[in-house]
Amino acid sequence: MRRAVIAGVGLMGGSLGMALRRRGWRVVGLGRNAARLAKARRRGAIDEGHTDPARALAGADVVVLCAPVNRLAEQARRLKPFVPPAALVMDVGSVKGDVVRVLGRVFPAGGPAFVGAHPMTGSEKTGVENARPDLYQGAPCVVTPPPRSTPRDVARAESFWRSIGARVVRLSPKDHDRAVAVVSHLPHLLADALMLTAGRAGTKLLFRLAAGSFRDATRVAGADPVLWRAIFTRNDAAVRRALSDFQKALRGVSRGWPLSVLRRARALNDQFRKERP
Amino acid sequence: MRRAVIAGVGLMGGSLGMALRRRGWRVVGLGRNAARLAKARRRGAIDEGHTDPARALAGADVVVLCAPVNRLAEQARRLKPFVPPAALVMDVGSVKGDVVRVLGRVFPAGGPAFVGAHPMTGSEKTGVENARPDLYQGAPCVVTPPPRSTPRDVARAESFWRSIGARVVRLSPKDHDRAVAVVSHLPHLLADALMLTAGRAGTKLLFRLAAGSFRDATRVAGADPVLWRAIFTRNDAAVRRALSDFQKALRGVSRGWPLSVLRRARALNDQFRKERP
Numbered sequence: 001m002r003r004a005v006i007a008g009v010g011l012m013g014g015s016l017g018m019a020l021r022r023r024g025w026r027v028v029g030l031g032r033n034a035a036r037l038a039k040a041r042r043r044g045a046i047d048e049g050h051t052d053p054a055r056a057l058a059g060a061d062v063v064v065l066c067a068p069v070n071r072l073a074e075q076a077r078r079l080k081p082f083v084p085p086a087a088l089v090m091d092v093g094s095v096k097g098d099v100v101r102v103l104g105r106v107f108p109a110g111g112p113a114f115v116g117a118h119p120m121t122g123s124e125k126t127g128v129e130n131a132r133p134d135l136y137q138g139a140p141c142v143v144t145p146p147p148r149s150t151p152r153d154v155a156r157a158e159s160f161w162r163s164i165g166a167r168v169v170r171l172s173p174k175d176h177d178r179a180v181a182v183v184s185h186l187p188h189l190l191a192d193a194l195m196l197t198a199g200r201a202g203t204k205l206l207f208r209l210a211a212g213s214f215r216d217a218t219r220v221a222g223a224d225p226v227l228w229r230a231i232f233t234r235n236d237a238a239v240r241r242a243l244s245d246f247q248k249a250l251r252g253v254s255r256g257w258p259l260s261v262l263r264r265a266r267a268l269n270d271q272f273r274k275e276r277p
Numbered sequence: 278m279r280r281a282v283i284a285g286v287g288l289m290g291g292s293l294g295m296a297l298r299r300r301g302w303r304v305v306g307l308g309r310n311a312a313r314l315a316k317a318r319r320r321g322a323i324d325e326g327h328t329d330p331a332r333a334l335a336g337a338d339v340v341v342l343c344a345p346v347n348r349l350a351e352q353a354r355r356l357k358p359f360v361p362p363a364a365l366v367m368d369v370g371s372v373k374g375d376v377v378r379v380l381g382r383v384f385p386a387g388g389p390a391f392v393g394a395h396p397m398t399g400s401e402k403t404g405v406e407n408a409r410p411d412l413y414q415g416a417p418c419v420v421t422p423p424p425r426s427t428p429r430d431v432a433r434a435e436s437f438w439r440s441i442g443a444r445v446v447r448l449s450p451k452d453h454d455r456a457v458a459v460v461s462h463l464p465h466l467l468a469d470a471l472m473l474t475a476g477r478a479g480t481k482l483l484f485r486l487a488a489g490s491f492r493d494a495t496r497v498a499g500a501d502p503v504l505w506r507a508i509f510t511r512n513d514a515a516v517r518r519a520l521s522d523f524q525k526a527l528r529g530v531s532r533g534w535p536l537s538v539l540r541r542a543r544a545l546n547d548q549f550r551k552e553r554p
Contacts, residue, residue, distance in 0.1 A: 120486060120488045121488065123489060139488065140485060140486050140488065142486065167485075169485060169486065175482075178479075179482055179483055179486050180486065182474060182475055182479075182483055182491075183475065183483050183486050183487040183488070183490075183491040184486075184487075184488070184490055184491065186471065186474070187490035187491050188490055189527070189530060189531065190467055190471065190494060190527075191490070191494065191542075192526075192530050192538075192539060192542035193523055193526040193527040193529075193530055193542075194463065194464065194467065194523065194526075195542045195545045195546050195549070196526035196529065196530070196538070196541065196542050196545065197459060197463070197519065197522045197523045197526045198459055198460065198545065198549075199541065199542075199545040200522055200525075200526070202455075202456065202459075203545070203548075205446075205448075205452075206456055206459055206460050207548070207549050207552050207553060208417060208444075208552075208553075209397060209417050209419065209446065209456050209457065209460050209461075210460040210549065210553065211397045211398065211416065211417065211460070212398075212400060212496075212497070213460075213461055213464035213465055213468070213496070213497045214461065214464050215553070216464075216493040216494065216496050216497070217464040217467060217468065217493065217494050218546060218549070219489075219490070219493050220489070220490045220493070221542045221543060221545070221546040222543060222546040222547065222550065223543070224543075225536055225539035225540045225542070226536065228534075228539055229534050229535075229536050229539055232531075232534040233534055236534075239531075240531070242474065243527075243531060245474045245477055246470055246471065246474045248477075249469075249470040249471075249473035249474045249477070250466070250470040250520075252470075252473065253466060253469050253470055253473070254466065254509075254516075254517070254520060257505075257509040257510050257513075258506075259502055259503065259506050261469075261473070262469060262502035262506055264473065264476065265468075265469035265470075265472045265476075265502070266498060266499060266500070266501075266502050268472045268475065268476040268498070269472050269495060269498040269499040270499065271480075271484070272472070272475075272484050272487065272495070273499065275485075276484060276487065276492070
């Protein structure tokens with residue numbers, strides 16, 4: 001039976017465990033908090049849970065590091081001595097340039113293979129209590145191999161994510177970071193800024209009136225501030241670039257509200273909803 | 278039996294008709310397109326439909342003008358000669374300063390009373406085919422009386438919207454326009470600009486990767502460009518003011534990604550979701 005070790009059993013790790021167990025994997029949870037591991041086991045996210053890396057990682061075929069991006073390097077260094085040489089190590093961090101560079105150094109050639117991954121499940125929720133077995137079903141998963149990955153490592157990583165229903169997209173870490181800056185980090189930044197705008201004055205009235213568009217546009221302002229500070233900081237250059245493009249687009253609309261520009265936004269929206277119904 | 282005339286039977290007018298019919302009103306649809314009126318009747322949105330204003334408006338207790346904001350003035354002027362003097366006239370436009378000024382002149386003291394209204398139902402959908410009887414249930418409805426409205430006119434307008442489940446908020450047209458600039462017009466503008474940013478380069482890849490946050494933040498980019506050009510243009514000053522506040526908030530987040538600011542956005546978000554679950 002193939003053995004997957006999930007280090008960090010929150011929303012993403014827990015959902016991954018549920019999906020893998022349904023596909024015949026033996027799923028081992030690894031964490032520092034025994035109560036949380038017990039909860040993950042009760043939720044059906046893992047078969048067994050350990051706080052001891054040596055016990056958890058013995059015999060692992062795949063190790064998935066699910067710490068937040070600001071704690072991934074520390075997690076990788078701590079677990080490395082216990083990872084079997086034939087295992088494939090992956091992370092699920094939302095920034096890849098910084099992460100793949102650091103983790104590529106923690107796992108150099110000759111030991112366990114490392115391939116970066118970013119399953120884009122798009123939820124502001126956290127915790128194993130929100131985990132669900134179909135979280136990855138149909139979700140894009142970007143696979144970002146370090147420069148010296150072997151084709152076999154990459155194929156293993158990609159078939160792993162495909163097996164749980166993700167739509168795999170292979171990108172360089174840099175291309176990944178530029179793309180997610182536009183489709184994920186920028187919307188988060190706008191959500192925060194929009195919520196802060198409503199918080200400047202007349203908040204009580206504004207909250208009473210706010211309906212669909214405000215609600216949708218601010219949903220992800222509920223995401224974890226510590227995690228998002230880490231994401232923004234680690235992807236600073238790409239986010240600034242996306243923000244600069246956004247400002248150009250904003251001026252294009254607000255300078256006289258030209259119908260042609262509003263029509264182009266609508267046409268793009270139609271195209272998007274058609275491709276991603 | 279109380280008689281309501283709905284001039285323009287699209288999403289908002291059609292849903293209003295459905296809601297009123299369930300509460301015992303006789304609902305009359307008025308429009309220029311007989312086929313559309315027949316469709317509204319088949320959908321259960323109206324009891325009868327007329328293209329002739331004289332026939333439709335005879336005996337009306339309430340007249341609700343449901344033309345888009347850029348066609349409201351013309352609609353009001355065209356129908357005015359046929360509105361019974363005791364009737365209450367309301368509109369449902371998303372901008373109130375401009376609309377209440379113009380329609381207040383069309384319906385001066387001594388004739389039918391006019392009170393502005395803006396039920397905030399928050400949908401990018403249009404047409405009677407999307408109408409539903411509970412569209413107004415729980416939705417905020419801003420009532421904006423012109424300066425010389427009588428308390429009785431205002432009470433009639435407010436009890437009308439309350440009777441179909443809307444949460445009435447009374448505001449001056451100016452306060453309304455400033456508030457909706459933040460909670461509605463700004464999110465629409467951001468949705469358009471975000472979609473245009475994704476349309477600048479790498480659109481195909483970006484659309485493949487875009488998940489929850491992009492999808493939610495751009496939903497209203499699908500709204501009607503002609504209508505939104507009219508809304509932005511008529512509420513230009515308040516939208517620019519909201520945009521300027523938004524730019525300040527954006528700088529507050531993006532200058533060093535301070536944790537305290539990200540935490541404030543999250544706290545506001547928690548407060549909003551608690552007040553408007």
